[in-house]
Amino acid sequence: MPDIEKLIQTFTKEGTSLFSTSDLAVEAIRDLAKDEIKHQIRKRIEEDPALKKEIKDAVELYIDAKAKETYATIRLAKAGAKVGLGLIPKEMRGQIAREFLQIFEEELEEIFNKTL
Secondary structure (H helix, E strand, O other), X not given: OOHHHHHHHHHHHOOOOOOOHHHHHHHHHHHHHHHHHHHHHHHHHHHOHHHHHHHHHHHHHHHHHHHHHHHHHHXXXXXXXXXXXXXXXXXXXXXXXXXXXXXXXXXXXXHHHHHO
């Protein structure tokens, strides 16, 4: 018996079935249909160089817009932090600023680790 069938039987026997066999079959057919649709789209794009260039240009614009959106969000967060720090008593600003920096360092490190 193939391993996948043993796994399905184990889930079913233990009452922890996440998927019925028919659900798995339907999901597999959906995946096959998606793959075929992707294949047809890629074929159509490859046959039309102008369409391929148009899509490439649009994707570049989209990526650029997303980068600008991210930059704007960062600048807004920076301005918001400045406003927030301005409302805090002077004797607490240093401590809170260090806390903010620690949070941002951790978040940036996580982002960089994901992208590398």
